[in-house]
Amino acid sequence: MKHTSKLHFTILLLTAAAIIGLLSTLLALVLKNITFVYEVSFFLKAKEYPILFFLFPFVALSVIHWLREKVFMKKENKGITEIFETVSNKRNSLPAYKIPSHFINGFLTVIFGGSTGIEVSTVVATATVGSMARKKESRFRKYKTTLINCGIAAGITALFGNPLAGFFFCYEIISKKWNLLKLSAVLVALTVATLLINLVHDGPLFNIHLTGWHLHALPWFLLLGVIAACLSVYLTRCVLFFKATYSRLNSYYSKIVISSVILGSLLFVLPQLYGEGYHAITENMKHAQTLVLTPGLFMLFAAIVLLKPIATSATLASGGDGGVFAPSLFMGAFLGLLIALLHNTFFSAQVIPLNFMILGMGAMLSASIHAPLTAVFLTCGLIGDYTLLVPALLICFVAKFTAKSLYPFTVYTYQKA
Known part of the structure; x- marks a missing residue:
């Protein structure tokens, strides 16, 4: 009788995992696709009327502030930190309003030019889907972390087209304590997510063809990993510095105006920084x-990476x-391209610039969130190609450990002293 009851509960939990996987995948796909459509449309309009580079961020940040005050319980979205607090039992669960809060705010932030991405918004929203399932069924109370991981894994899979990226993100970032039941539930959610994205023919984000890589490029790959690590620390410290500085401002509209001026000025000069x-x-x-590397091109790429x-x-x-997912991928791509062009121009290295762009994305992401396996498979998912798997593994681990030795925190793990 006891065995039958346990089997019944296991089936119930796996069924819940499948439903969470389905709902989270749909949520992520909708956010991903509508954000892409409107981001492109608004970006083209801003290029036609550059004053919009200043107006768009002001509108988005003002609406987000109004929504928080009037609709979303006057609670500020804290990103992945909210998940950490829930998993560590500092909070019982993620409230249901976090789904529309992160969905709407992430969407508004990116389409109006906010220089981040929807990845963290998706992660928290899909984590909330899993958390809500725990509230619906009292027997799931002690499986809260499992259900949250199911939602997150499916959401990451939907965004980047790779279930391994979803799995390793959960393992490296959210929770390292796993058992057979938790693994089985997450695999069910990943299976559902994979089937659904294949059913709707949601292909890789970057449709490119790789021709392979050469052993003589390995030293340059390692150098790219080290430089990416240094740049990731710059990104992390910059985000933390701005947040600490803004926390001393009493008026929220002062923050909005200052950011709108900063962001508008940067977008006016470098429209490449728009959105994701x-x-x-x-x-x-x-x-x-x-x-071909010219002084002007060097200045452009260096400015993009540093600004x-x-x-x-x-x-x-x-x-x-938002968070540092998309910014890390963006910076890594331009850093890799710049380094490849420098190598070919001054050292006749004959490296393949496209490979450096792909590996740069992986290295920057790995260093920024301290999750090398997530970075490797997420990057492979972005292009739908595993040609660079071996050098990606090498460079992502080098970048992660170099970054961690330089600065032990990420924007998600930093705690005030």
Whole structure:
């Protein structure tokens, strides 16, 4: 009788995992696709009327502030920190309003030019889907973390098209304590997510063809990993500095105005910083193999890499919803391209710039969130190709451990002394 009861509960939990996987995948796919459509539309309009580069962030941040005060319980979205607090039992569960709060705020932030991405918004919203399932069924009370992981794993899979990225994100970032039942539940959610994205033909974000890589490029790959680690620390410290500085401002509208001016100025000069920046990555991937390094191009790419953290920090410190996922991928792509062009121009290295863009994305992400396996499989999912798996594993681990030795925290793990 006891065995039958346990089997019945296991089936019930796995069924819940499948439903969570389905709902989380749908949520992530809708947010991903509508954000892409409107981000492109608003970006083209802003390029036509540059004054909108200043107005768009002001509108988005003002609406987000109004929604928080009038609709979302006057509670500020704290990103992945909210999940950590829930998993560690500092809070019982993620409240249901976190789903529309992160969905709407993430959407508004990115389409109006906020220099971040929807990844963290998706992670918290889908984690809330899992948390709500725990509230619906009292027997799931002690499986809260399992159900939250089911939602997150499915959401990451939907965003990046790779279930391994979803799995390793849960393992490296959310919870390292696993058992057979938890693993089984997450695998069920991942299976549902994978089936659904294949059913709707949601392909890789970057449609490119890789031709392979050469052993002589390995030293340059390692150098890229070290530089990416240093840059990730700059990104982390920049975000933390802005948040600490803004916390001393009494008026919330002062924060919005200051950020709108900073972000608008940067977007006016460097429109590549608009939103997630994937449009800029795609454009440069098309021409990576034929680009010739000039002083002007060097200045452009260096400015993009060095100013992106400021744009991201201004967005997040003033209430924009997001994190460092998309900024890390963006910075890594342009860093990799710049380093490859420098190698080929001054050292006749004959490396493949496109490979460096892909590996740069993985290295920056790994260093920024201290999750090398997530970065490897997420990057492979972005292009739907495992040609660079071996060098990606190498460079992502080098980047992570170098970054951690330079600064032990990420924006998600930093705690005030």
